[in-house]
Amino acid sequence: MPTMLRPFADWLAATPLSKLLQEHLWIIPTSQSIHIVAVSVVFASACMINLRLLGVGRSGRSVATLSATLIPWMWRGLVVLLCTGLIQIIAEPVRQFVAPVFWAKMAMIVVVATMTGFYARTARGHRPLWDTAFALLSTLLWLAIITCGRFIGYTWSLYA
Amino acid sequence: MSLEPLWVAIKAWPLSAAVRGDEPGTEWLFPIIETLHVIALTLVVGSIAMMDLRLLGIASRSSRVSHLSEEVLPWTWSAWCSAALFGSLLFISNATTYAGNLQFRLKFLCMGLAAINMLIFHLGAYRHVARWESGTPPLAARLAGGLSLLFWIGVVFFGRWTGFTT
Numbered sequence: 001m002p003t004m005l006r007p008f009a010d011w012l013a014a015t016p017l018s019k020l021l022q023e024h025l026w027i028i029p030t031s032q033s034i035h036i037v038a039v040s041v042v043f044a045s046a047c048m049i050n051l052r053l054l055g056v057g058r059s060g061r062s063v064a065t066l067s068a069t070l071i072p073w074m075w076r077g078l079v080v081l082l083c084t085g086l087i088q089i090i091a092e093p094v095r096q097f098v099a100p101v102f103w104a105k106m107a108m109i110v111v112v113a114t115m116t117g118f119y120a121r122t123a124r125g126h127r128p129l130w131d132t133a134f135a136l137l138s139t140l141l142w143l144a145i146i147t148c149g150r151f152i153g154y155t156w157s158l159y160a
Numbered sequence: 161m162s163l164e165p166l167w168v169a170i171k172a173w174p175l176s177a178a179v180r181g182d183e184p185g186t187e188w189l190f191p192i193i194e195t196l197h198v199i200a201l202t203l204v205v206g207s208i209a210m211m212d213l214r215l216l217g218i219a220s221r222s223s224r225v226s227h228l229s230e231e232v233l234p235w236t237w238s239a240w241c242s243a244a245l246f247g248s249l250l251f252i253s254n255a256t257t258y259a260g261n262l263q264f265r266l267k268f269l270c271m272g273l274a275a276i277n278m279l280i281f282h283l284g285a286y287r288h289v290a291r292w293e294s295g296t297p298p299l300a301a302r303l304a305g306g307l308s309l310l311f312w313i314g315v316v317f318f319g320r321w322t323g324f325t326t
Contacts (some may be wrong), residue, residue: 029324033317036198037205040316044206047235061223061231069220145296147201154191 009093013155021091028091039146045070045115046142052136063131069119078113086118099156105148112141167255179253191250200243201319205312207236208321212312215305225293225301254326266290270314277307 012018021027049070052063063067089096096102119134170176178186179193202282212217214228251258258264281304292298297305 029321032319033320036316037313039198040202040205041201041209042206044210047203048210048232050206051235061227065222075218077221082184093222118167127299143199146199150195150198154188 004099006020006094006157009097012090012093015090018090018093023088024142028088031084031087033093035081038077038080038084039149042074042081043142043146045074045077046138049057053135063103067120071116076137094160095156098159098160099152101148101151101155105145105152108141108148112138112145126147163259164256170252170255173252175249176252176255177251181254184269190250190253193246197243197246199245201316202238203239204236204243205316206213207232207239208312209235209309212309214315215297216303216309225297226289258322259324261322261326263318263325265324267315267318270311270318272309274311275313277304277311280304288307 049063049066050065052061115134115138119138174183178181179189181187210220210232211225212227214221214223214225220228225276281301285292285300286303292301
């Protein structure tokens with residue numbers, strides 16, 4: 001997949017919009033900073049819900065209250081992540097498209113977002129086995145997503 | 161008094177060299193520690209934001225502030241200690257550069273301001289939390305929440321900018 005997309009990445013990098021984003025040197029760090037703040041909202045919310053599903057931490061709100069409060073914030077955070085992520089893709093398309101960890105990250109985001117979407121409608125702390133599986137898988141996926149995101153910058157030049 | 165000799169000495173530690181990737185087999189140590197730092201700091205900022213948004217009256221309005229505090233703050237402190245540990249390892253790897261970096265200094269200024277803000281809130285409005293925790297918080301609490309959010313976003317921004325300027 002990465003080699004197939006190389007011509008597209010090169011074309012995108014040469015577009016006026018991409019050039020504009022590259023020329024203003026403050027845009028990429030600012031976009032990345034907003035990206036990290038949004039990761040904080042989404043990941044901390046996911047961890048709070050997942051830890052409660054796993055029964056860690058005694059005091060606090062029920063799974064139902066916690067989900068009703070935090071899942072809408074997770075979707076808001078995800079919208080910000082998609083917007084800032086898109087800015088980073090347009091500004092540096094080659095860097096993203098050649099890195100296998102970028103594609104791993106995208107695939108895992110689709111899986112965890114779908115899982116959370118279904119979970120938000122169904123599970124409410126009544127099915128212990130499913131809840132435990134969801135909580136473990138969701139936490140692991142978010143950890144892997146953050147790790148892959150951070151490693152795009154460290155590995156892309158190995159493939160470019 | 162200049163701390164420069166101290167930073168030079170710290171940078172010369174074998175542990176600093178290892179984090180820097182100077183020893184054989186340690187090439188990936190810095191990215192790994194940085195990833196752990198990012199994971200910990202997102203938990204710090206995310207959990208603090210939950211409290212701040214409650215104090216601002218924007219989120220979790222049905223929860224009592226003291227309950228939310230008991231629920232969230234243990235995670236905030238554990239995550240903060242982890243972020244500080246991993247952050248210290250990143251710092252020693254290139255102590256001389258980080259110590260002199262403007263963005264790095266501004267990050268710690270923001271964290272200091274966040275600490276003072278938290279202290280004022282706990283010695284002030286939070287002492288009468290039982291009076292207001294079920295409804296809209298008083299101005300002092302809303303101000304504390306807003307400032308905290310601002311300072312922590314500042315910590316993230318200047319932290320990320322440190323990576324671009326060192």
